[in-house]
Amino acid sequence: MHRLLERQLKRTLGLRDGDGLAVLLANLEDPQVRDQLRRGLPEFLERVDQTYLQQERDLELRNRSLELSTEELTHANENLRRAAATRAAILDSLRTTANALLQSMGLQPLGEGEKDLEGLSQLMANLVEERRKALRELEQQKFALDEHAIVSVTDAQGRILYANDRFCEVSGYHREELLGATHRIVKSGYHGHAFYEGLWRTVRSGAVWHGEICNRAKSGHLYWVAATIVPILDDTGHPESYIAIRTDITGQKALETRLQEHQRFLQSLTDSMGEGVYALDAQGHCRFLNPEAQRLLGWSPLELASMPFHDTIHDHDAEGHPLSSEACPILRAIQAGQMYRSENEVFTHRSGRRFPVSIIAVPQWLEGEVVGQVAVFQDISLRKASEQALREARDRAEAASQAKSDFLANMSHEIRTPMNAVIGLTQLILETDLTELQRDYLSRTLASAQGLLGIINDILDFSRIEAGRMPLECEPFVLEEVLAQVASVIAVPAFGKGLEVLVQLDPRLPSRLMGDALRVSQVLTNLAGNAVKFTDSGEIVLSVDLGEDGQVHFAVLDTGIGLNEEQINRLFQPFTQADTSTTRLYGGTGLGLAICRHRGGWWRCPPG
Numbered sequence: 001m002h003r004l005l006e007r008q009l010k011r012t013l014g015l016r017d018g019d020g021l022a023v024l025l026a027n028l029e030d031p032q033v034r035d036q037l038r039r040g041l042p043e044f045l046e047r048v049d050q051t052y053l054q055q056e057r058d059l060e061l062r063n064r065s066l067e068l069s070t071e072e073l074t075h076a077n078e079n080l081r082r083a084a085a086t087r088a089a090i091l092d093s094l095r096t097t098a099n100a101l102l103q104s105m106g107l108q109p110l111g112e113g114e115k116d117l118e119g120l121s122q123l124m125a126n127l128v129e130e131r132r133k134a135l136r137e138l139e140q141q142k143f144a145l146d147e148h149a150i151v152s153v154t155d156a157q158g159r160i161l162y163a164n165d166r167f168c169e170v171s172g173y174h175r176e177e178l179l180g181a182t183h184r185i186v187k188s189g190y191h192g193h194a195f196y197e198g199l200w201r202t203v204r205s206g207a208v209w210h211g212e213i214c215n216r217a218k219s220g221h222l223y224w225v226a227a228t229i230v231p232i233l234d235d236t237g238h239p240e241s242y243i244a245i246r247t248d249i250t251g252q253k254a255l256e257t258r259l260q261e262h263q264r265f266l267q268s269l270t271d272s273m274g275e276g277v278y279a280l281d282a283q284g285h286c287r288f289l290n291p292e293a294q295r296l297l298g299w300s301p302l303e304l305a306s307m308p309f310h311d312t313i314h315d316h317d318a319e320g321h322p323l324s325s326e327a328c329p330i331l332r333a334i335q336a337g338q339m340y341r342s343e344n345e346v347f348t349h350r351s352g353r354r355f356p357v358s359i360i361a362v363p364q365w366l367e368g369e370v371v372g373q374v375a376v377f378q379d380i381s382l383r384k385a386s387e388q389a390l391r392e393a394r395d396r397a398e399a400a401s402q403a404k405s406d407f408l409a410n411m412s413h414e415i416r417t418p419m420n421a422v423i424g425l426t427q428l429i430l431e432t433d434l435t436e437l438q439r440d441y442l443s444r445t446l447a448s449a450q451g452l453l454g455i456i457n458d459i460l461d462f463s464r465i466e467a468g469r470m471p472l473e474c475e476p477f478v479l480e481e482v483l484a485q486v487a488s489v490i491a492v493p494a495f496g497k498g499l500e501v502l503v504q505l506d507p508r509l510p511s512r513l514m515g516d517a518l519r520v521s522q523v524l525t526n527l528a529g530n531a532v533k534f535t536d537s538g539e540i541v542l543s544v545d546l547g548e549d550g551q552v553h554f555a556v557l558d559t560g561i562g563l564n565e566e567q568i569n570r571l572f573q574p575f576t577q578a579d580t581s582t583t584r585l586y587g588g589t590g591l592g593l594a595i596c597r598h599r600g601g602w603w604r605c606p607p608g
Contacts, residue, residue: 150225150246156239158182170225170248172218183244188222190214203231203242212249224253275378279364282371284308284325296379298350316354318344334363334373343380355381416456423449477517479509483542486524490540494532500539508546520554527556535560 150170153162163178171178171186178185191214202209209229216222225246231239270277276293278286286304294300297313304312310325317323325331333340343358361375426446430439483503494501524542531540538559545553 150244150248152178152183152244154182154242154244156241158242161241170217170223171215186215186217188214188216190222199229203229204239206231206233206237206239212253213246223248223250225249273376275376277374277376278309279374280309280372284310284331287372293377296349296355296377297347313347314345315348316346318346318356320346320354330359330361330373330375334361334370337363337365337370339363345377347377355379356384358383416453419449419453419456423453473516473518474514475517476512476514477520478511479513479544480505480511482517482521482524483544485521486528486542489525490528490532493529494540497532497536499532499535499537502539502541504541504543506545509544509552513552524554524556531556531558531560534558 149164150167151162151164152160152167154160160178160181160183163175167178168175173185199209199211208231209227211227212224213227214222214224226249227244227246230243230245232241232243234240270290273290273292276296277288277290278293279288281287285307286301286309289297289299289301289304297304299312308325310328310331314328314330315323329342330340330345340359340361343356345357345359346354347357348354356379357377358380359375359377361373363370364372364374423446426442426449430442430446434442483505487501487503491501528540528542535558541555541557543555543557545555547553
């Protein structure tokens with residue numbers, strides 16, 4: 001049975017498979033089967049009829065197709081050829097577009113053999129995706145740029161086509177106020193016509209312009225920007241628009257202004273200084289010379305900038321020996337981060353003349369590292385010459401003083417010998433029988449001779465002190481014995497004038513001290529003698545105290561005539577007295593206090 005007939009029977013009779021149809025045909029005698037066939041037969045016949053009709057239509061179609069003329073076939077072939085040519089043109093166009101994109105991305109272009117439409121389409125899709133990623137990255141970069149920089153885009157006539165939020169924020173204008181306007185809206189008037197003329201000449205030539213511009217915000221305050229203006233060129237090479245990228249540098253300009261003012265102040269300060277000032281970098285090259293330094297050295301800053309400063313200026317020491325940079329005390333101190341101060345360095349003038357300098361050099365620091373030095377120096381040739389002259393004068397004075405001291409010492413010895421003889425012989429004569437008048441004359445002669453001998457002894461002691469020939473001893477002595485000796489010496493003249501002599505000792509003082517008892521006695525005797533000489537009534541007090549610092553303090557107090565401020569200032573000077581008039585009541589050479597001053601020794605309490 002034909003499969004189409006079998007399918008129609010199963011559908012009409014409601015059978016599911018071919019086995020059911022066979023069972024049905026085998027049981028045709030069954031009344032139920034016959035009823036089933038009777039019910040499905042009309043539908044079956046209808047389906048068979050439709051099948052025959054469809055077959056006729058198919059035959060008619062087939063006949064009509066076979067009747068197509070040769071002209072129709074030719075026309076169809078021509079359409080197919082046109083479709084193929086169109087497809088080839090599309091492929092070529094796609095390949096050209098793809099190559100342009102590949103070249104713009106720096107990739108290898110396609111060859112002529114690339115004819116696959118699907119492959120080209122895939123390539124185009126990949127390129128579009130790459131371009132989409134690039135655009136996304138560009139948007140991100142634009143966002144970052146907008147956050148930091150002031151960005152605007154203008155057309156060829158300078159009208160603003162785009163202004164980012166930063167531009168609006170800094171200028172104070174709304175975007176609607178900026179769009180369509182030119183940058184004259186923020187013009188400050190700070191720059192002249194030539195400035196803007198040069199700017200436009202640069203960008204209209206297709207070159208990028210860099211510079212700093214002072215603008216005025218809507219509120220009226222000025223602000224500075226560092227600007228870069230980039231021209232966008234058309235196919236003919238002419239600018240069709242401009243992109244301006246600017247950074248707000250108002251704070252930086254304010255800092256620069258303060259720095260310039262500070263530099264001008266320092267410049268005026270160093271220019272007015274009477275000392276030379278120089279600054280060196282870390283390599284030892286000169287970065288700054290003030291006018292005085294240029295005068296002293298004979299070089300300009302530009303000339304010294306290319307030469308090592310040390311090798312040019314400081315290559316010899318004070319003795320004239322060559323001085324290497326490794327041994328230079330200035331460089332060594334600076335490298336150690338220390339200040340250097342000296343008056344024993346020598347600089348060399350451009351002419352080759354060397355001169356002594358007084359110099360102070362300090363290191364310059366940057367982030368914890370020494371990056372150079374600044375030094376102030378002065379020509380001390382005149383001072384050195386004056387010091388040399390003073391040394392020579394001092395040597396001559398010391399030689400003269402030594403000669404004087406030697407002369408005084410010799411003369412004192414020479415005079416003292418006959419004076420001792422005069423005193424001795426006078427004392428012997430006084431022991432003989434004499435008249436009252438003779439005894440009075442000889443007593444006066446003896447007193448005058450003893451006074452003259454005291455003067456001679458003072459001159460001898462003073463000459464020894466000046467010559468440094470009076471050594472001090474350090475031996476134990478009993479303080480009370482020394483004071484008793486002094487008191488006994490001054491007692492006779494003091495009692496003769498009706499004066500009382502008192503001795504006051506600090507109870508904390510030990511009985512024995514270490515020192516030069518003879519010099520202590522001489523000093524106290526001299527001071528006490530002066531006290532007796534200048535006191536007409538009252539008392540003389542010898543006072544000895546133990547100070548908090550452990551030193552022993554001696555004092556001689558009297559109730560005499562006293563001294564005014566001017567006389568006090570002249571005390572302790574050789575051959576000087578408080579009363580210098582020719583009618584003074586008290587004699588003497590004035591050497592006593594000077595000798596006391598130079599005889600100062602030291603003594604201390606013994607251990608325990």
